[in-house]
Amino acid sequence: MAQMKFLCDAERCIECNGCVTACKNANETEWGIQRRRVVTLDDGQPSEVSISVACMHCDDAPCMAVCPTDCFYKTDDGIVLHDKDICIGCGYCLYACPFGAPQFPKQNAFGERGKMDKCTFCAGGPAETKEEEYEKYGANRIAEGKLPLCAEMCSTKALLAGDAQTISDIFRQRVVYRGHKDGGWSSVDKAQASAPDVSANLDNMAYDATRAEK
C-alpha cells in the first residue's frame, strides 16, 4: 500500500502561493480557512527560503493521539482524515499538531470553535453522498485517481505529493543533480560560501554543469 506524503523542495519554492489558491479553489473551504500556507524564513535576506506547509499526514499523528473524540482515522494510503460528525471543536489537535494544520471556523467564548478543518490530501472524508462529502471536506481527487491539486498545480514542482517512496526518489534525484554533498537538507555552513575562500569550499557544497569537475 502506498504511503501518501507531501514533500516541499525549499530550493524550488518561489513563494507564489499557487498551492494555497489551488487548495482553496479545489476544496471551497469556509471563509477564513486556509488549509495550506507558505512560510518564509529570513524574508528579504539573502538566506530567504520558503516552504509550503499543510497537514503532513504523519505516520504517528499527534492529533489522532490527543483527540478526545477519537474522530481521526488513517486511510489505507496513510492519509489522516477526520469525521466532522464526531468532532466537537475542542482544539486539542491544534495544540498537538507540529504544523498548525487544524483550523477552526470560529474562536468564541465557551470554546465555541465549530468543526475542525484541515487538509485531506484531497481525499474527502466520511459522508453518505458525494455532495455531502464535498460540502464538509472538499474534493476527493484521490477517489478519481488524481493527486492533491496544490501539488498538481505547483508551477516549479517544488511541492510534491504522492507515495513517499516515489516522491523521495524524485527529490533524491534532484539532490544528486544539484550536487549537495550532504543531501538536500544539508548541514553545510552558508558562512563558508560567503567567505573569501568560497572557491575552495565550492566543491564540497554545490556545483552546476557549467563548472568543470576537478
Next chain:
Amino acid sequence: MHTLMQCLQRLRVLGVILMLAVLTAGLVSTAQAADPDQELNQAVGTINADTWREVKNGENFIDTRHDSTYSLINTSGETWRQIRNDWISPAGLIALGSMLAILVIFYLIVGRNDLDEERTGRKLLRWTALERAMHWTVATLFIVLALTGLNLLYGKFVFRHAFGDAFWANLIALTKLTHNYVGPVFGILLLLMLAKWLTVNLPRKHDWQWFKQGGGMVGNKHPDAGFANAGEKAWYWILASVGLLVIVSGFVLDFPLFGQTRDNMQWANMFHAVTSLILMAVALGHIYIGTLGTEGALEGMTTGYVDETWAKQHHNLWYEEVKDSAGQPEQQNPPVDDDTATANRPN
C-alpha cells in the same frame, strides 16, 4: 511583381532565422557566463542549527495565512501530547482508583464512625438554607464537571466501542458543551462559597493536634474542633488553592479570546487536568466522610440540623458556644432560625 514578392518573403524568412540565431547565441552566452559562486549564494543549502532554532522559535518568519501566529514547526505539541497521554492520563486513573480502593478498604476494616453516645434528639442548626443551597449546587456542578471531564479524558476508550459512533458523537458533543458552559458557573459559585466560609476555616492551634490524632482515630479522646474541624479546613484550603488553579486554567481554556498561544493552551490544559484530578480524588474522600463514613454528618447538610451528641463529639468548641440554642426534643420540625448557625462559629 511576382519575383519581388518572393524576394521579400525570402528576406522575411531570413530575418526570422537571423533573429533566432542571435537569440540562441545570447542564451548560450548567458549560460556560459553563469557564475557558480553566484548560484551557490542563492542556493538553499543553509539548513544549520541556527535555521532550526529560527524554525522552532518562529523568528524571521512570515506566513501567508490570515492572522497566523503559528511557527513553522510547533515542537511543544509533542511534549504536551506525551505529558498528557503518557503521564497525566494514567496518573489520574491511578489516583482515582487508589483513592476508591483506600476508601473501600477503610470502610471494610474500620467501618462507620458511629456516635459514641445516644442521640439526645436536641437539634442544632449547623448549615443555613443559603449555605445548603450553595453547597448542593456547587456539589452537583462539581459532579457534572468531573464526569464530563473524565469523559473528555477517558471516554473514547470506553463508550465509542461500547455504544457505537452515533451515540458517542452525541454524548461527547453534549459533554463538551456542558463542561464549557457549566464550568464558569461552578467557578463563580465556588469563589462565593470560599468567601462565605473563609472565616470559619482560618487555621487555629488546635487544628494541629487534630491532625496528630488523625481526627480522633489515634488515642481515645476526640481532638478539639471548632465549627469546622481541621479536616474540613484542609478540604477548604485545597479548594481555595488547587480549586482556584482549576478555575483559572479553565478560564484560559474556555475563553480563547485573549490572544492565548498554543503554548498557553497546552500549559492551561495540563494544569487543568492535574488539578482537577487531584480535586476529584480528594472529593471522593470528602463524599465518603460526609455520607458513609460518619454517622449523623449528612443530615447536617440535608436538613441543616445536627444532633446535639454529634455536635459535642465532632465539634466540641462550637457545641460549647451554641448548646443553649438547641431545639427541644419534642419539636419534630425545629423552626428555621438562621441566627443560631451564624451567630457563633468559633473555628
